[in-house]
Amino acid sequence: MRSIKIVMLTVLICLLFRPGLPAGAKDVEIDPYEMQSVCGRFQLAKLIPLDNGHAWGFVYADVYGKIFVKRATQKGWKTDWELVNLGAKVRNFFILDIENDGVQEMVIATMSGRLLIYSMGDYRNIWENLEDDFTSIEAVAVKNVDNDPQMEIVVLADKKIYIIDALDKSRQWISSREFVATEILIDNIDKDDQQEIILNTGIIIDTKFRNVEIEWNRPFGDKILTFDINSDGYLDIIGEFSDYSILIFDTYAQREVW
Ligand SMILES: [Ca+2]
Ligand SMILES: [Ca+2]
Ligand SMILES: [Ca+2]
Ligand SMILES: [Ca+2]
Secondary structure, three states: OHHHHHHHHHHHHHHHOOOOOOOOOOOOOOOHHHHHHHHHOOOOEEEEEEHHHOEEEEEEEOOOOOEEEEEEEOOEEEEEEEEOOOOOOEEEEEEEOOOOOOOOEEEEEEOOOOEEEEEOOOOOEEEEOOOOOOOOEEEEEEEOOOOOOOOEEEEEEOOEEEEEEOOOOOEEEEOOOOOOOOOEEEEOOOOOOOOEEEEOOOEEEEOOOOOEEEEOOOOOOOEEEEEOOOOOOOOEEEEEOOOOOEEEEEOOOOEEOO
């Protein structure tokens, strides 16, 4: 009986005074599904796998133009990397394997016109658009829009659309016409082989022939998403406005869906 009491007392002392933990600290269980739903609410916050899926990372851009990669540990989120010298707020960032080599990259566009690529393997800077000198970037998207395996960076900068190859960084197209938009989406909304560039302001451009295919007389929304809501085989555009109202544009009939 006495030895049982000693064992229980020892267990209690061990639980109360665990080595390496400050008083009151306890192991942190991070629920990726809960974090995913938090991140899904925000454009500049993402939950990403680190170490080939062995750890979770929380990436966000803050109000000072800094980007943080926080790593989930048993003691909470720890800073894995921080990028503090962007000099302007972040317009958008993407974490993708842009040249199809098995390692992901972070593509960053700032409001003051910088476009940068960092390796997610060692957080090394791979490229910056030093020769382009945009004064602002209004919107950006990253997707493979042609027949080479690497992705392209599609940027609306100083009112012109640029298609930039993610591997050799060459400009594959600069629009002669000026456009206004705050969001770009890229998807194949019709049944031809190529994708379209969708501007939230109501414009759809074919990526192969670079012609305006649809120019609606109204914006699709402030934030847009593609989804085939009427199940006709063609992606529709769902737009949300700043007052949270929703517009659904049928890309096939070229009018509101219902
Ligand atoms: Ca890569
Ligand atoms: Ca490509
Ligand atoms: Ca298409
Ligand atoms: Ca549809």
